[in-house]
Amino acid sequence: MERPKYKRVVLKLSGEALAGEAGFGIEHSILTDIAAQVKEVVDIGVQVTIVVGGGNIWRGVSGSAKGMDRATADYMGMLATVINALALQDALEAEGLQVRVQSAIEMKAVAEPYIRRRAIRHLEKGRVVIFAAGTGNPYFSTDTAAALRAAEIEAEVILMAKRVDGVYDSDPKSNPEAKKYHHLTYIDILNQGLGVMDATAASLCMDNDIPIIVFDLTRNGNILKAITGHDIGTFIGGEQVNGKGS
Template sequence: MQNPKYNRIVLKLSGEALAGNKGYGIEHDILASIANQVVEVVKLGVQVSVVVGGGNIWRGVSGSARGMDRSTADYMGMLATVINALALQDALENEGMETRVMSAIEMKEVAEPYIRRRAIRHLEKNRVVIFAAGTGNPYFSTDTAAALRSAEIEADVILMAKKVDGVYDSDPLNNPNAKKFEDLKYIDVLNKGLGVMDSTATSLCMDNTIPVVVFDLTKKGNIYKVVMGEDIGTYVGR
């Protein structure tokens, strides 16, 4: 049997991905599908951690644009990620998987505080670790949280789950002639403003040589395919 290409991964899930076609809230069929795919990967011996966004519930940037204090709006967004993390934890545990939610904002009743060494120990015990509340700081996105946690736990790769099958030079949903990139360098993502992740996250990945694979989450089995090294999506690296 072929061995997985990656041994320790960070799966980045946007809040919008959890909402499905509704655009808001949590679509339980999608949640169950993600949980099923994660369990499939863990059974290969891969250590899996997940960073969840909160855009299906609240977006700090949009709140700030309407006149709300930016820090307050961002903290609200962090709380939204905790809601999504608990929902994903429940879905994974329904599949028989051991999990831990670790929050960058302390809330002992629902999640462990994020401690780097403890997170690594959970992964070594084959528990799925779900990182919630971003970095715990306003003005930083959950993309940046994914890059930061990946560097801290020495992950092999960040898997960026999207609703499209890779990175394009323009929006493929609006432009049928959009060109898909098979491979990209970090500096190209920054220079071309391709929107793989924000510039802070991209720079952090570049400085720490953390590869990123952008792939289509809507097709079941794609997490397994990426982990096994199949050529799907867009690979971002040096």
């Protein structure tokens, strides 16, 4: 059995990742695959939290662009993340895991309110904690929520699960010559606008020295590989390689 490099992690899932090829809604097979991968890492003693987006159901920015009040559109997006969190909870419990959903917007019938000390206690008891409703505030993304929760619970790494195997200098789907970065600094992300996460989230990670691993969620076993230190995807941290990201 491999030993984990990280003991407490934040797994960041986009809503789109749950939709699969359809691009909207929730694909059940993806839920079950994620749940099986999370169980693998919980079984080796890793404390796992999950922050999930809601873009497969609603995107606040899109609503705002069409004339909707931005705060209202963002609150709708937060509710979409709760739907995804409950779906993930069900899939994880089907794998035999104990799971708690904590929402930044109070809704006692379906989730606990977010309380930092309670979240940490759940982790210490071996439960998976899903953080829903972002930060609870409009104008902030779920990437920022992931960075904030990681800092609050003292997570050792943020695992950015994508549908691509790392960070590239351009879109590898449209540019076959796109260059993949194996190592980047926070400053690289901010200065080059590489789209890994928004500037607020990247700055929070930099200020709190929280490393980020961007990897391909669609490859089975990659969550375990990332946590056990395998060289997959792109590592983002404070140190530079040869004076720049590479």
